Amino acid sequence: xxxxxxxxxxxxxxxxxxxxxxxxxxxxxxxxxxxxxxxxxxxxxxxxxxxxxxxxxxxxxxxxxxxxxxxxxxxxxxxxxxxxxxxxxxxxxxxxxxxxxxxxxxxxxxxxxxxxxxxxxxxxxxxxxxxxxxxxxxxxxxxxxxxxxxx
Amino acid sequence: xxxxxxxxxxxxxxxxxxxxxxxxxxxxxxxxxxxxxxxxxxxxxxxxxxxxxxxxxxxxxxxxxxxxxxxxxxxxxxxxxxxxxxxxxxxxxxxxxxxxxxxxxxxxxxxxxxxxxxxxxxxxxxxxxxxxxxxxxxxxxxxxxxxxxxx
DNA sequence: CTGTATGCAAATCCTTTGCATGCCT
DNA sequence: AGGCATGCAAAGGATTTGCATACAG
Numbered sequence: 001x002x003x004x005x006x007x008x009x010x011x012x013x014x015x016x017x018x019x020x021x022x023x024x025x026x027x028x029x030x031x032x033x034x035x036x037x038x039x040x041x042x043x044x045x046x047x048x049x050x051x052x053x054x055x056x057x058x059x060x061x062x063x064x065x066x067x068x069x070x071x072x073x074x075x076x077x078x079x080x081x082x083x084x085x086x087x088x089x090x091x092x093x094x095x096x097x098x099x100x101x102x103x104x105x106x107x108x109x110x111x112x113x114x115x116x117x118x119x120x121x122x123x124x125x126x127x128x129x130x131x132x133x134x135x136x137x138x139x140x141x142x143x144x145x146x147x148x149x150x151x
Numbered sequence: 152x153x154x155x156x157x158x159x160x161x162x163x164x165x166x167x168x169x170x171x172x173x174x175x176x177x178x179x180x181x182x183x184x185x186x187x188x189x190x191x192x193x194x195x196x197x198x199x200x201x202x203x204x205x206x207x208x209x210x211x212x213x214x215x216x217x218x219x220x221x222x223x224x225x226x227x228x229x230x231x232x233x234x235x236x237x238x239x240x241x242x243x244x245x246x247x248x249x250x251x252x253x254x255x256x257x258x259x260x261x262x263x264x265x266x267x268x269x270x271x272x273x274x275x276x277x278x279x280x281x282x283x284x285x286x287x288x289x290x291x292x293x294x295x296x297x298x299x300x301x302x
Numbered sequence: 303c304t305g306t307a308t309g310c311a312a313a314t315c316c317t318t319t320g321c322a323t324g325c326c327t
Numbered sequence: 328a329g330g331c332a333t334g335c336a337a338a339g340g341a342t343t344t345g346c347a348t349a350c351a352g
Contacts, residue, residue, distance in 0.1 A: 020306060020351050041342075055309045060342060076227040080317080081341060096277050107271055113264075117286065120258055125291040126247050134283045135268065140276040171326050173332060193316075206334045211317060231342080232316060308349070319338070326331080 002033040006088045013069045027052050028062045032072065036090075038083040038104060077104070077134065094133040100142025109133070153184040157239045164220045178203050179213045183223065187241075189234040189255055228255075228285065245284040251293025260284070 010029055011021050019025075031048055039047075045059045063084060066072040075083045077097050083104075096105040109117075114131075121128045161180055162172050170176075182199055190198075196210045214235060217223040226234045228248050234255075247256040260268075265282075272279045 018306095022307060022351065024308065042340095053309090057310075057343080058308055061307085064343095074229065076229045078225065078227045078233070082229070096272060096275060098277075099280055105275060105277075107275065109271075113267065116264065117284075120260075121247060121286050121288060124247060124256060124258065125294075126249075126256075126286065127289040127294050128286055129250055129288040130286075132283070132285045132287065133268075135272050135277065135279055135281075136283065137272060137280040138278040143276075143278050169331090171331060173326065175333065191316090204334090208318080208335075209333055212332085215318095304352095306349100306351080308347105310346095311344100313344070314342085316341095317339085319336100321335095322333105324331105324333070327329095 002030055003089065006033050009088060010066075010069070010071050013071065014065075017069065019065060024054050024058050025062055027054060028059060029066075032066070032084075032086050033088065035086070038075070038085045040081050040083060042081070044084070073130075075132070075134075094135075096135045096137065096139070098139040098142055099136055100138045103139055105139070107135075153181055154240065157184050160239060161217075161220070161222050164222065165216075168220065170216060175205050175209050176213055178205060179210060180217075183217070183235075183237050184239065186237070189226070189236050191232050191234060193232070195235070224281075226283070226285075245286075247286045247288065247290070249290040249293055250287055251289045254290055256290070258286075 007026075007029060010033075014021055014025070027048060028044070031044065035044075041060050041063055044063070045054070045056050048054045048059065063072060063074075066086075067074045067084070071086060071088055072084050073087050075085075075095070077083060077095070079102075091108065093106040093108050096107060098104070117131055118128055158177075158180060161184075165172055165176070178199060179195070182195065186195075192211050192214055195214070196205070196207050199205045199210065214223060214225075217237075218225050218235070222237060222239055223235050224238050226236075226246070228234060228246070230253075242259065244257040244259050247258060249255070268282055269279055
């Protein structure tokens with residue numbers, strides 16, 4: 001189901017920063033590592049709630065810690081709620097967001113391209129932490145409705 | 152203070168879509184056109200409130216209409232609130248967001264670069280509406296704190 | 303033991319909405 | 328006149344927080 005190595009890796013990260021490895025955190029972590037797509041905090045909470053007794057607050061708090069540790073990445077595609085995805089063992093990528101159906105696809109940039117983006121930041125004396133590149137538009141299935149349906 | 156031509160342009164756009172050109176909308180519009188940097192809905196509301204009697208609801212409603220008309224662009228850099236900027240007469244650009252002080256700088260991509268991004272979307276049968284490219288990191292002044300201060 | 307972590311509910315922040323009234327066209 | 332726009336306050340949705348209790352190290 002999940003990669004034990006990844007779990008150990010995160011466990012080490014947690015302890016390294018002085019966080020305790022509690023049973024609630026383990027349950028949350030395992031669930032996150034088992035997901036390979038984007039999810040919201042609420043979705044995660046409800047998935048866990050089915051089987052375990054974990055509180056919403058702990059889910060939110062843990063997500064924030066994991067983002068801080070760099071285990072999870074957080075996105076805001078403007079829907080009023082954050083989307084998360086774990087990045088352990090996931091190649092770096094960007095997103096195409098369909099304004100019609102909300103579907104999110106991923107794509108990669110070739111190294112050359114990426115180097116250039118970093119070069120731009122460097123020229124501006126900026127230390128890059130992360131690059132978020134999101135293309136909004138309409139997917140194949142939603143092209144018809146393209147004319148930006150008046151909200 | 153502001154470019155009358157731009158105001159007329161928006162006025163036309165509003166009427167073209169069946170919206171009325173009211174005095175509240177004119178005040179909001181003039182203020183927005185006078186700003187040349189990002190602002191939140193609340194900031195805009197308080198700027199207007201100093202001199203006029205405009206309600207928060209109208210400010211929010213008007214912003215949404217303007218986004219819809221393509222007069223204003225909306226960003227979500229993950230601070231829990233939306234940032235707006237008017238794009239009439241503003242060349243297309245992207246952002247560098249400092250995780251230290253929150254400062255936002257702008258940068259442009261050369262055409263070649265931009266063409267390639269669109270090509271990627273096209274290959275995935277995606278109709279591009281807009282491209283958001285944001286580089287998060289630490290600006291010159293905040294480089295010291297770079298190690299991502301534990302929130 | 304000692305200090306975090308957890309759960310719960312209440313609080314917060316931003317944004318949207320319902321409804322009665324006001325104002326463009 | 329007729330309908331969209333406005334104001335107000337209340338509602339809504341996502342996330343955070345205070346506090347008493349439970350648990351990892």
